[in-house]
Amino acid sequence: MLTQLIFLPLVGALLVALIPRGRPDTVRWLGLLVSLAAAVLAARVVGAFDASSGGLQLVERAAWIPGLGVGYAVGVDGISLLLVGLVAVIFPVALLGSWGSITERVKAYTIAMLGLQTAVLGTFLSLDLVLFYVFWEAVLIPMAFLIGVWGGPNRRYAAIKFFLYTMAASVLMLVAILVLHALAAGQLGERTFDLQRLAEVRLDAGVQGWLFAAFALAFAVKVPVWPLHTWLPDAHTEAPTAGSVILAAVLLKMGTYGFVRFGPMLFPEALVAAAPLLAALAIVGIVYGAAVSWAQTDFKRLIAFSSVSHLGFVMLGIAALNEQGFQGSLLQMVNHGISTGALFMIVGVLYDRTHTRELADYGGVAARMPRFAALFTIVLLSSAALPGTNGFVGEFLILLGAFRVSAWWAALGVLGVILSAVYLLWAYQQVMHGPATARHPERLTEITPRELLAFAPLVALIFAIGLYPRPLLDRSEAAVRAALDRLERPAQQRIVPQAREPR
């Protein structure tokens, strides 16, 4: 089932490639239908998922390169399930939302988007490190194209920077994977990249520290953790709307997912040791991202820096290494995807009409687009984590988890709660309030039914998760507990399996 889910978009992309030229609407519809079909499959995965188990489920394995120990293995647990759900929702939304803005090379665009979906699903579901790495890097290619081909005026610079920065950071992870493989071969007596097998390898503190550092660097750039964030504003600003949506909603989560997935499984002691450092960087990110966001004049850069701040919250929850923190972080990964994805779509609606991202070019838009104003308000409040919207429960759990470790972590982190209101309301006022000073008032036509339809699932989730987050939290609870168990159990008590006969 998971394999079908992962590769369905790719198969869809191949089908799209078969559509003859000059039929963009067929391409658009097929792309949307494929992503909707993937959503149906994802819903079936959610339906088949057993929330009471903390282990990996629906595992599928196949031999790939047996001689090297490289296998094809996919599976899902409560940690990846939420992100799979997020991917399933965001892609159709982003595709539908871009019908009005992407008018050139629609076919290539749709292929890139569907290929991207396969890559991110594979990243979240891989249980074999080589497979994981292939998907991880494969994500870069369609994304770089999305920025570089359909992006803004400075798109080439942004695309190359995005590609090189995140690629360079990942190369060390590949080295670490290979070292881990070599050490496993010694201890387990078999060549394997299987995550669950590698989790049984005992690493001494020094080696573990270095390997974790290599993984963490790759993840930290992706999140991005301050000060490794500078590729993000450029990528976001130049990317087309759907690219920004996917980048914010899904790609950044690859980094935070990496910490939660691999930290407890492979490097528990190193993760515990690094937690204070991660928390410190997270707090700097929260405050720094918010302060810099406030100073932006470009709407998209403003939201990009708000992501640095919001992802700081996610990292803080992870660094808390307790149930509230982990649960809050997992929930907030989904929430940030919804809220920030929606914020980029908000900018997209305005940009499609006026082709400017400068806050100063707007003003008084609310009077011209009252329905859009209401929508923007909802998204804004969700991003500011107002109770009743999705953001609140996540932030509350993260800060509570942080508080349980150190009152200072929470006291500094809570500054982000204040600052998010500062820059978000500031942006809203610049754009929506005041007298009608927008540069192209005549182009500011009310949001269309198609655009509204693209927002509808996000708005529904904003309220649904805000009012009743338990369906999500219940599904991740067992997996989080299992992950934390690995951190709490002293290293010497971890079961070391007998070495098997080498093949």
Next chain:
Amino acid sequence: MEGLAPAGVLLLLAWPLAGWLANGLLGRRLGRIGPGLIGSAAVAGSFATALGLLAAYRALGPEAGPIPVPLGAWFGAGALVVDASLLVDPLALTMALVVSGVGFLIHVYAIGYMAGDPHPARFFAYLNLFVFAMLLLVTAGNLLVLFVGWELVGVCSYLLIGFWFDRPAAATAGRKAFVTNRVGDAAFLLGLFLLFTSVGSLDILKVGEAASALPGGVRLAAALLLFAGATGKSAQIPLHVWLPDAMEGPTPVSALIHAATMVTAGVFLIARLGGLFLATPGAMAVVAVLGALTAFFAATVALRQHDLKRVLAYSTISQLGYMFVAMGAFAPAAGMFHLVTHAFFKALLFLAAGSVMHAMHDVIDVRRLGGLARPLRQTALGFVVGGLALAGVPPFAGFFSKDLILEHAFALGMATGNYLPYLLGLLTAFVTAVYITRAALLTFSGRPAEPGARPHEAPPVMLWPMALLAVLSVAGGGLGARAAGEPLLRFLEPALPHPDGALAGVHAPAGPLMVLSVAVAAAGVALGWTLHRGRRDPALGALGGVLEQRWYIDALYEAALLRPARALGRWLAGPVDLGAIDALVNGVGRGLARLGADVRRWQTGYARQYALGVLAGTVLILVFWMLR
């Protein structure tokens, strides 16, 4: 009752929620008058439900106690379980009656006041949403549910202050209100974390029971953090700055949210967590002193404001200070009594001020008013009744409640030696009488400053709510007057913890204190009359300038906090982010590029070639490691 409580309290909340949905979704299809009727009817439904709940609760007798209404688990993680629960007790019922009762009158008034506005549906949708949020706040059984209401009333406040968002001042004021409140809310959140980690629950009843057993330091920190939240919502020093600016909102909003109900949420919070606060004398001293300082400070500022609504806004800040004095003096029932009478007379004053704006085409600067007693006879009468109640002149309602607070403040002094709250409270009573006399004289007496205006009295739909509030501003004293048997205090008593220890046996000399406070109020009115008779408005010299500039606190915040913060943001965004961090990244990239001089021709700038190159390199490394 036990069985009725869940249905009743849900119905209480459902009315305004339905009104919000109806107005929000049907919007323009409701015409000009429909939204106001729907909005008012919804709040009337809540008021009727609250009355029914009150009757059912009283039927249970004096031992009824709090009735929790569990609605199931909201969310949880690990040891944290947050139950969505409500709570019916005398405190909740009192607040629900004030919110829905005064709220209903103000909704009706708003039908007339907003008659000319093109967006009545949006207005009444926000107003109904506010009533829902406020009712949720006061009936919450869990601190996090309370916090939901707490934040949601803040959002409604933001939306309604900025209702006329095309005015930059209104939009900015809304933002200022929200952000200032968020500062308090951040402290509130930390208080919740501390309570949860030490009590293990955020259930209000459990926290109240467990509070006295907590270590002193934890109790003090939790109480002060929650009080910091209260200073935001209830506009106390140092977070008071948003409320005067909030007057940019339509006047019914000022009356309902920024006078009668939302701003009292901080006072309510302390009463609600009486078990925590009353067990923490250190925190109570802070509450009493800060409340007294705020009361005095805001009253002095009200002396020299020219915008009538700003006079009333500072008056509200000042009166809220009194309520905190009562809380800090271990007399939550007295504070609640003043909360109720203040809701009556301050709503009345605001509605009268709104009637003036209505008549004078939105002129609200007292220097441009005057002589309105004749054309606006009923409005003037309403303002005077409200003013007398505010000034603490017997037999108006404010006299009884303010006097009771001063009595308890004096008792606090007798017990602890801390007479500061009492003395500041007494001084404030004097200043209050002066400033409200000034406001009344400048607005209504003498000759019009701009004779050309042709003011017209408000329509009955606006006058009737004022008339009813005027009656309540007189009769409301009976809720807590000794002669009337103190029905409200008796009703509230079982819901509020009693101070044990030092204050239990102390009784202030009620008679002499009452004589003194009446004398002070009379002297204040007399001084105000002498100073401002014939619409004279002496500037009070240098001191007057300080007062006019609000003791320069807003200017100080601007210069010491906001401007440095913005500058810091710009500095981080420019020199640090682009100039240092990003420049370093690009420098590394460029340096590497230069290193490979031979492969420079590969630098085609096409991402796909880079991708290919890096992938190929990766595969090479991979293969090398495999075959090693």
